[in-house]
Amino acid sequence: MSLKTIALIVLGILVLILVVSNIVIVQQSKAYVVERLGAFRAIWNVGLHFKVPFIERVAKRVSLKEQVADFAPQPVITKDNVTMQIDTVIYFQITDPKLYTYGVERPMNAIENLTATTLRNIIGDMELDQSLTSRDTINTRMRAILDEATDPWGIKVNRVELKNIIPPKEIQNAMEKQMKAERERRESILQAEGTKQSQILVAQGEKESAILRADAEKQAAILKAEGEKEARIMAAEAEAQAILKVQQATADALKLLNEASPxxxxxxxxxxxxxxxxxxxxxxxxxxxxxxxxxxxxxxxxxxxxxxxxxxx
Missing domain, CATH: 1.10.10 (Arc Repressor Mutant, subunit A)
Structure with missing residues (x-):
């Protein structure tokens, strides 16, 4: 085999490797930002694409799935000068890969700093008790502010959650004592209610028992009176029958006697x-x-x- 033939074979293999290496397959829920000679060229979505060698390059691979960012606790001061530690969780999604690539440097750091600033502004207008009981309000306000601020970066904030609100230790102790006292108060109320209900049930049982006994005695008296009445009626009827028979016998005797003309x-x-x-x-x-x-x-x-x-x- 000549040297020229070997060179052609090697060249062919190199060309084939070059062509294959520039074939790009974009997966589902992914987007590729492509640059040509350093300038934005296009966004490749799912499918098969070919990159021009040495001229085009994939500048950024972007995930279009919803992502979660869990930030470290941030110190926040309330309106009544109480310092708390609050950590937040943000659920976001990249909607524009081009803006996400060129809109801001290090987008996640930008979102974290923006979240901390927004949280301090919102909590700074609330007192401690209000901040502890207004999580839904805080979440809604933060989501609206962050979504509007990150829109130029090609990011949509879907949800913001306050993961933990940690007040100072002395306030935690006071809150625990208050909660304990509240639990004891509720327990006392429940015990009193239980005793009251038990007494009511006992009284109702005794009342119903007395009513049943009275009804039974009444029915017994009625039955006894009716029995005595029936006995007297039967005795009177028997006596009347006896008298009637005696009178009838006497009348028959007189009749016979009269018929005999004595x-x-x-x-x-x-x-x-x-x-x-x-x-x-x-x-x-x-x-x-x-x-x-x-x-x-x-x-x-x-x-x-x-x-x-x-x-x-």
Missing amino acids: NDQVIKLRALETMVKVADGKATKIIVPSEIQGLAGLAASAKTLMESDAAQK
């Missing part, structure tokens, strides 16, 4: 039978009607008749 002797004889039954009773005294006293003779006849009946039996 003479005076039969009537007197019936009267004597009645007196005999009365005499067989437990009465110690017997009052004999005057109409019967003259029946001595009739009594003898009655005795004869009874003996005759006994002999026949």
